[in-house]
Amino acid sequence: MSDPFFQPVSGMELPRFAGVPTFMRLPHVSKDHAKYGDVDVGLIGVPWDSGTTNRPGPRHGPRQLRDASTMIRAQHAVNGVRPFEALNCADLGDVGPNPADIEDSMARITAFYGDVLSSGIKPLTAGGDHLTSLPILRAVAKDGPVGMIHFDSHTDLFHSYFGGQMYTHGTPFRRAVEEGLLDPKRVVQIGLRGSMYDEEDRDFAAAEGIRLILIEEFFARGVEDVMAEAREIAGEGATYISYDIDFVDPTFAPGTGTPEVGGPNSFQALQVCRELAGVNIVGADMVEVSPPFDSSGNTAFLGVSIMFEILCVMAMQSAA
């Protein structure tokens, strides 16, 4: 079992609505904390939405995700994994962004994750808009490109917006491929839908070898079959998981900036995570949770439930 210091307090002892809310009621371990070096998985907030082209709000995501995460208990209901016993998990706090400067913010994020990774901590991120993934990948892939399993209703592969703007939440993975952070042959995007500007993004994907799975194919084949292919595409190499909450139908996850109707339900949203077992995960993110559009709090609760699923897969991976 892991260090008792890292055990979250139980809702049987302290009611779930009590206490300073950290991710999953884990200890808050900042970089200068004595236990920093003992952390296996670090939960990190990136409260940032400067890349948002439509409705803003994900800057408030980490705090609401922390709040909702006090509902998470100790054990997975199906596979029995108890991740907080298998791994030393901690809340590493938030990266402090510069809300008025995109490049400065990206530099801060990459630096923060550089520290985390060089300390041997695997990052599980709560965003932030999807541009957040780019500076994280700059740290994660600093020694070579990684694969990616990407859940989203959009490809985020556009060249630029608004007359040449290269860094928005619609462009991170185009940049990541161009910068050599992603191996496009080991990238799969799942859940794509919604009306389109044009085919620029799909053309880029086709040219680079990125596999696109539209929602129609997803529903027709089912979760297991699609995810088997996803695991095959990712292969045995280092793989990043990027989960945009707008992958899920906006009825189940209304708190997001660019919703697209006709997506998966909440059960499927969890199932796809379970099917990540066996993937060589080197980091993961949950992005685009936007509290101002989430009046019920359901989006945040679904977001942390997904984070818990991924954490359990990481725990199985470490046990393997």
Next chain:
Amino acid sequence: MSDPFFQPVSGMELPRFAGVPTFMRLPHVSKDHAKYGDVDVGLIGVPWDSGTTNRPGPRHGPRQLRDASTMIRAQHAVNGVRPFEALNCADLGDVGPNPADIEDSMARITAFYGDVLSSGIKPLTAGGDHLTSLPILRAVAKDGPVGMIHFDSHTDLFHSYFGGQMYTHGTPFRRAVEEGLLDPKRVVQIGLRGSMYDEEDRDFAAAEGIRLILIEEFFARGVEDVMAEAREIAGEGATYISYDIDFVDPTFAPGTGTPEVGGPNSFQALQVCRELAGVNIVGADMVEVSPPFDSSGNTAFLGVSIMFEILCVMAMQSAA
């Protein structure tokens, strides 16, 4: 046909938004009313949430359920049952709880239901949190243990909370088994999911012979197959139906205190009720509807739609 006194007023006559809201626009028949003895099924509110361990609110459930219930019409769309003609139904009002004393409130509830049952009225309850079921069962099962078909995302089979607290909405059915109110071999719990504290509740169920059906099994087998097994478990004996609204996915039923994502949709929520036909129902409840978290009112409307489904099954039962 039943007594005309017991016919709800039609929305064709008085618009659905008009009038003092009783359950399903039925007459309000309190204990001292001349028609009390003629009632076949009594709809009863238990505005109480002292057993809640997380987010409170079900004390406001009965009033909101009455409000939403003015949308219910006279006939079932599929099986054609017209329950208000088959049975004398009435709104018996609310049990008056003591919000600051759990044991006093339970005594009040048991006494109220004792009167109801001794008058030959079958109770259909609108809670209230799930602890409500315990004092009701004390009245329903006073002559011997009953079976139970239980829809929920949680087992509610824990021993105690917060250092020895025996009566919360997480413990009622443990108590009911211990008190001999339920025959555990005739109990089935359907829809279980969500992260777990530990396996204490599952171990208790296994030891006592309670059948647990996780949501994964529910989705894999389908409603008809699962419910056939449920009917077999309940058998021909007296059976109580307990329906926690958190059985349903929180997107469809956000107004509840301890939601768990990844549950059934609203069609499945109705289907399971229809499959109760043939069960020997001696009472039923709809619990954990929490209006402060139900800004759209959808949860309450789903709750009363479920109550109407159960009422139609009761009407078929009485006709059989």
Next chain:
Amino acid sequence: MSDPFFQPVSGMELPRFAGVPTFMRLPHVSKDHAKYGDVDVGLIGVPWDSGTTNRPGPRHGPRQLRDASTMIRAQHAVNGVRPFEALNCADLGDVGPNPADIEDSMARITAFYGDVLSSGIKPLTAGGDHLTSLPILRAVAKDGPVGMIHFDSHTDLFHSYFGGQMYTHGTPFRRAVEEGLLDPKRVVQIGLRGSMYDEEDRDFAAAEGIRLILIEEFFARGVEDVMAEAREIAGEGATYISYDIDFVDPTFAPGTGTPEVGGPNSFQALQVCRELAGVNIVGADMVEVSPPFDSSGNTAFLGVSIMFEILCVMAMQSAA
């Protein structure tokens, strides 16, 4: 390609939250505009809810639908149709109703649509409650009855309400059949559910030959099979599409006045539209979107997504 004048402004150029909101960011072309005669499909608002028997609000529908429609882009994700290039589309503005006089309002609507149709413009309407369809049909079917594919949870085939009131949103298609606007043998109603007053509407349908498809049949057979039958019923003749947003489950579309739980999800809500390909559409409406009950805005966004699906079918039809 269509006239460049009719191209909506792209979200890549002007962010989606900017600009005076017209339907799908199309030009606003009122009757006295020089380009009026060039319009192929006119998007029209009918802000009216005087026929509502329960919760009002659809009078606010067109404005909220315009707002949400700024999220619609240029191309369909699956069939690749680019409707704004295939057809000259425009926002024709709203019909000005008289909120305090049903008959006057109906006369105004019929007159407005008479102008539209006599200019060779095909109308795609954003209501408004369902009574809106009646005065539109009076214009659309002025030369003879049309067929109809009707998505709804209610038949809207009642004779009258509240002691003889002939014009409410529960009666439009009874009137339309009586007035010879609809050919009942070429009418199909899909998605029916919810508790019923009695069987008056079903008896009328049976007597006239209107095909009713309950939600149970819809789920059992699946979208493709049901829609194949619907296309067969409509045949090759002129057909009107009427889409009541309460066809969709109220969790996906809470913003409506008479919700019925247990309906299709948002993916199915789009799928049924795609299966309209091949139908001879002479007009279509999206009705009963009620913003006061749509706090998240999801209902309106789903509504305009459905309008976009229908528009794409119209574009394919014109290309054929």
Next chain:
Amino acid sequence: MSDPFFQPVSGMELPRFAGVPTFMRLPHVSKDHAKYGDVDVGLIGVPWDSGTTNRPGPRHGPRQLRDASTMIRAQHAVNGVRPFEALNCADLGDVGPNPADIEDSMARITAFYGDVLSSGIKPLTAGGDHLTSLPILRAVAKDGPVGMIHFDSHTDLFHSYFGGQMYTHGTPFRRAVEEGLLDPKRVVQIGLRGSMYDEEDRDFAAAEGIRLILIEEFFARGVEDVMAEAREIAGEGATYISYDIDFVDPTFAPGTGTPEVGGPNSFQALQVCRELAGVNIVGADMVEVSPPFDSSGNTAFLGVSIMFEILCVMAMQSAA
């Protein structure tokens, strides 16, 4: 003291959130009830908004006002009046309107109030939009014109809307003067504000001798001085009190259809009622409470607090 039958149940006995919600927890006494003839003041709901020219919703007012009214206790905090002991008060239920026919609805309302008045019951109404006051006045003033103290941000003295529509919530008092129901010399309107169409209504008031007090004058002079003048205008004759909730600033009362910013606060909203002491009140109404725009419920609670203030003045009047 009044008949014990008419005492509302105390929140010390039954918690305020429990029970079937009648106005102020009074007994529900419909016309055929044995105690009907003993009622002194009847609280009546008129769930109707067909006169609304802008945002609808007051049809839902009576039910929400009943719900909020369970917060009202037995005694006035300042003057010590205990109205339920001084007078036999009862909830007489709702007038059943015809939502799709204005004239039919007005006839129903006038008939209902005719019965009430002929039984010697003084009506205290919960609307409904402001057109509601017209059919009530037809009953109240059937033997001759009455005076009126009218709180509102609008005069409601327009001739017609939308090309000749004579009956809307902007015209009731023009009609009432024309029909001889109001003695304009004994009418005062208090709180007027907001941008104006033109001066048609003010010209009518000037011609007829109706006294208009703009909000600027109200604030400059203060409640006591303004109300002294109001009492003088009303004089000793029979006087009707009409209270449009939009008199109050929309921050304090957001749940209304045509808000005007810059109005009185909630304390002033109550004060003006207290200053009605001495007026010969023959009936009163609280109108334009629109629950769909009152997400906090504050508007309804303020509405019933105002109704309680007026009821206390009625009790003082009966004691005098």
Next chain:
Amino acid sequence: MSDPFFQPVSGMELPRFAGVPTFMRLPHVSKDHAKYGDVDVGLIGVPWDSGTTNRPGPRHGPRQLRDASTMIRAQHAVNGVRPFEALNCADLGDVGPNPADIEDSMARITAFYGDVLSSGIKPLTAGGDHLTSLPILRAVAKDGPVGMIHFDSHTDLFHSYFGGQMYTHGTPFRRAVEEGLLDPKRVVQIGLRGSMYDEEDRDFAAAEGIRLILIEEFFARGVEDVMAEAREIAGEGATYISYDIDFVDPTFAPGTGTPEVGGPNSFQALQVCRELAGVNIVGADMVEVSPPFDSSGNTAFLGVSIMFEILCVMAMQSAA
């Protein structure tokens, strides 16, 4: 200046929406922390609402108050006080209540505050419902009765509820007087209003010498005059400040369980705190903030603004 350890992080450095939310962005110092002994003022959460007789929710208060408190900056705008430099302030975390046992919870609270006080820390509490004040006073007044300045719309001086229930949020100060924790001659209650059950509480106050200031007197005399009297009543002895958020008008503070309309505005809510300068404050609380009824978050932000005002007075007191 105080220990740099105790300085909150500035919003100029880390944006206000970032970071794990502690009270006013202060360090989280639990009992076993090395700096615990250096704390001057401890901000403490008591997430508890078991004493609530009407709408529950204050158990969620501390977390929402922490969230809102990230908006508080370093210096008071008028008096220039910089409290975090004058005093070592810290977030001491939450008392863990037993939501299902009132007496157990009170014992836990009294024990927690006993520790705090014996370490020389002055407590500033975020409740919780108003019953919270009783177990705090048991710790604060363990060596003798204290005075109290109490802002509220209710006296909370009732004997019991629901047939003998002695501990609810309507009874704490009756108990405190009976237990000798308060010196009634040094107690003043300000802002009283709302309809009353009866005069039991006022009779008790009169008999004991507690000064009651109704809202009418408050408005008539003004803040300065009323508060001068309050300071005189409290005198030079140890005085507790208890601030029920329902003192403020519910429009300004909707998030509370038992609102009473017609109260002070937000400026007056702050002013009364500033007028506490010179009082010998030994502890203070902000209670009855109920997030489920505070959709805008304004109530919580007002609550923490009041806490900041009181903290500045404490800082002036320590400097004197």
Next chain:
Amino acid sequence: MSDPFFQPVSGMELPRFAGVPTFMRLPHVSKDHAKYGDVDVGLIGVPWDSGTTNRPGPRHGPRQLRDASTMIRAQHAVNGVRPFEALNCADLGDVGPNPADIEDSMARITAFYGDVLSSGIKPLTAGGDHLTSLPILRAVAKDGPVGMIHFDSHTDLFHSYFGGQMYTHGTPFRRAVEEGLLDPKRVVQIGLRGSMYDEEDRDFAAAEGIRLILIEEFFARGVEDVMAEAREIAGEGATYISYDIDFVDPTFAPGTGTPEVGGPNSFQALQVCRELAGVNIVGADMVEVSPPFDSSGNTAFLGVSIMFEILCVMAMQSAA
């Protein structure tokens, strides 16, 4: 009277909820429109919030302000001004920002306003966050510094944020003074309050001669006295009016990103505008309206009511 083309459509003709929503139902006149040269006052949207340091959302302001503005009628209630007859007013549409590039957006805004001003049109702006005022002032003051009357709870005079960020909504007027756009001796800021970082901004104001009026002084002296001083400070020279909605108490205007409690009410919010009569207004803005935090829509309606007040003053100015 002005050109009939510029008359807004009356709510007596077309209900207020109908039609494509332009500002105050004025014609939409873009730069290439034939009537552009005839416009006297141009209402312009700037949907932009990249300067926001805390909660985002003002990018959605212009659209919501347009929606709310359909409630504005033709005439001022007190001074009788009919601005749309006195001046040719039009909706000039929105400036298209680049949400991901502050400097590019500022350049676009300055260019847009340069065109407007060089066409002799006086701009009345709906923002956008407060940084919006800077690029507008660059156009307005291109021939020399102007005076400013500024309503706000913050000075917006800080040097920089987040380690050197010069352009945020907390810095525009520091920049404007530095750039010679404002004559600090002719600048007054009214309504300042809230906790402070430090005194940097006040020191800058003191050094430059900017007059700061704290909310305490505002309430103590009253609107008329304060505004007389403001007019004197502005003098006869060209003066810009900048109105941050957070000047108003957040209860009256919750929809904003950095609320400060304890501010003016809605009547005072209007009064200060009326007292601008006589000022030589060369442009005005209403900024920081943030729809995601304005669930009731009250903030937007207050915002446009203020815009209407300012427009009436402009009309009086043109008539003088």
